[in-house]
Amino acid sequence: MTVNQKTQIVIVGGGAGGLELAKRLGARYGRKSHDIILVDRNRTHIWKPLLHEVAAGSLDANLDEVGYPSHGFRWGYRFFYGALENIDRETRTITLAPLIDEDGSELIGRHEIRYDYLVIAIGSRANDFGTPGVRQHCIFLDDRQAADRFRNRLLNHCLRVSLAMSRDADAPDAYVRIGIVGGGATGVELSAELYNAASALQNYGLDVFDEKRLKVTLIEAGPRILPALPEQLAAAAEAELEKLGVRVLTNARVTEVSPDAIHTSGERIPCDLMVWAAGVQAADILDQIGGLETTRSRQLVVRPTLQTSRDDRIFALGDCCYCRLPGSEQPVPPRAQSAHQMAATVGRNLDRLMGGKPLVSYVYQDHGSLVSLSRFTTVGSLMGNLVGGRMAVEGRLARFVYLSLYRMHLLAIHGWLKGTALIVVGHVNRIVRPRLKLH
Structure with missing residues (x-):
C-alpha cells in the first residue's frame, strides 16, 4: 500500500452473512484507517428465509427490507451497486459488470475496485440439474x-x-x-x-x-x-x-x-x-473465477480458516463456499445459521491476519433446523451437536424459536437499540397492517 492509503476490505454479497460482516467491520474500524466496501446487485437486503412469505403476499418486503446505502452510512461502510464479473488476484482488483437501465442503456460502465482483502458472500441459487424447461x-x-x-x-x-x-x-x-x-x-x-x-x-x-x-x-x-x-x-x-x-x-x-x-x-x-x-448451487460467475478452486457446483473451496484454498487474502462464506471441516465427511450445510457463524469467524480472522496473528478455524455449531408451516404449526429439531443429538419440537415452542431466528438477525445487523425497536414495530404491524400485500 502507498503512504496513508487505507486498508480496503471488499465484501461481495449483502445476504445474511455479508451484511452482518460489513456491519461488524464498519463498526469496529470505522472510516479512518479502513475502507469497508459492500457490493451487491440489489439495492436492498431482505432475509432470504422470508422470501416464501413475500411470494405468498403474507409479508410486505417494503417494511422489512434494509437499504444498503443508509445502513452503510450508519455503520461505517460504503455500498457499491453492481454485480461481480471477475477477480484479478495479481492486481488485487475485482471487476463489476456494466450497470444496464431498464431501457437497455448503460448507466455505469464496467469498472474495477481494488482490495487488500476480499470476501465472497454471494449466496446460492436453485439448481435445475439440467432438467429441460x-x-x-x-x-x-x-x-x-x-x-x-x-x-x-x-x-x-x-x-x-x-x-x-x-x-x-x-x-x-x-x-x-x-x-x-x-x-x-x-x-x-x-x-x-x-x-x-x-x-x-x-x-x-x-x-x-x-x-x-x-x-x-x-x-x-x-x-x-x-x-x-x-x-x-x-x-x-x-x-x-x-x-x-x-x-x-x-x-x-x-x-x-x-x-x-x-x-x-x-x-x-x-x-x-x-x-x-x-437443490442449490453457486452462481455461474464463480466457476474457477480468478483461478480459484471451485467444486462441480461452483462453490469456492475454503480451508477451515475460511480462506480460499489458493489465496490467503480472499475469504468466502455462506452458501457460495465449500467448507469441509477436519473429521467431517460432509461439508457445512447451506443454512442461514452457517452464514451467521462464518461471518463472525471471517471478521475475527481478518483482524488477526492484519495484526500478524495466527488465524482460528471455523467451528460449525449445529443448532438444529426449523420449518414453519405458516400460522398452522412449526416443526423442527433443536440444539443439534450441543447435546450430542437432536431434540424434536413442534407447535408453539418451535414457532417461538423460529421467529427468534429472525429477531437475532435484526439485532446482528442493526444493533440492540434499533433492532429491538424494529422487533416491537413488527409486532404492532401484525395488528394494524393488512394481512396481505396485494400490490
Whole structure:
C-alpha cells in the first residue's frame, strides 16, 4: 500500500452473512484507517428465509427490507451497486459488470475496485440439474424480484378464478394450480403459506375465493420431504400439509417442465404457476473465477480458516463456499445459521491476519433446523451437536424459536437499540397492517 492509503476490505454479497460482516467491520474500524466496501446487485437486503412469505403476499418486503446505502452510512461502510464479473488476484482488483437501465442503456460502465482483502458472500441459487424447461417456465425464489413476480402472477390467477366462479360456481377451471418442486424447507413453507394467504383473500375483494380453490402439488424426488429433519417430524409436516389440501408426491423425479405442466417419470401435472425449489448451487460467475478452486457446483473451496484454498487474502462464506471441516465427511450445510457463524469467524480472522496473528478455524455449531408451516404449526429439531443429538419440537415452542431466528438477525445487523425497536414495530404491524400485500 502507498503512504496513508487505507486498508480496503471488499465484501461481495449483502445476504445474511455479508451484511452482518460489513456491519461488524464498519463498526469496529470505522472510516479512518479502513475502507469497508459492500457490493451487491440489489439495492436492498431482505432475509432470504422470508422470501416464501413475500411470494405468498403474507409479508410486505417494503417494511422489512434494509437499504444498503443508509445502513452503510450508519455503520461505517460504503455500498457499491453492481454485480461481480471477475477477480484479478495479481492486481488485487475485482471487476463489476456494466450497470444496464431498464431501457437497455448503460448507466455505469464496467469498472474495477481494488482490495487488500476480499470476501465472497454471494449466496446460492436453485439448481435445475439440467432438467429441460425449468429455466424457461419455473420461478426460482432466489431473490426479492422473483418473489414479487410470483406474488403478482398468483394474484392474477386468483382474480381469474374469482371471476370464473362468479359466473359459474362449478366451473371446472375455477382453480389455481400450483406445482412446487422440492420438498425441502422452501417448498414446504411456501406450500403452507399459500393456504394461509388464500384464506384471507375474501377480506380483500375476492368474495367468492377461498383456500379450497387452491390445488398445490409438492413434488419431491426423494423418499420423503424435509430430509434434514427426523423422520417423525417430516411425517408430521406431511400430514399437516395434506390436511391443508396439499398433494405431496415423493419418489417423483421431474423429467421435463412444459409451459403449463410439470412432467414426472409417471405423471403429467397441469399447473398455472410453477416454482423450482430443489437443490442449490453457486452462481455461474464463480466457476474457477480468478483461478480459484471451485467444486462441480461452483462453490469456492475454503480451508477451515475460511480462506480460499489458493489465496490467503480472499475469504468466502455462506452458501457460495465449500467448507469441509477436519473429521467431517460432509461439508457445512447451506443454512442461514452457517452464514451467521462464518461471518463472525471471517471478521475475527481478518483482524488477526492484519495484526500478524495466527488465524482460528471455523467451528460449525449445529443448532438444529426449523420449518414453519405458516400460522398452522412449526416443526423442527433443536440444539443439534450441543447435546450430542437432536431434540424434536413442534407447535408453539418451535414457532417461538423460529421467529427468534429472525429477531437475532435484526439485532446482528442493526444493533440492540434499533433492532429491538424494529422487533416491537413488527409486532404492532401484525395488528394494524393488512394481512396481505396485494400490490
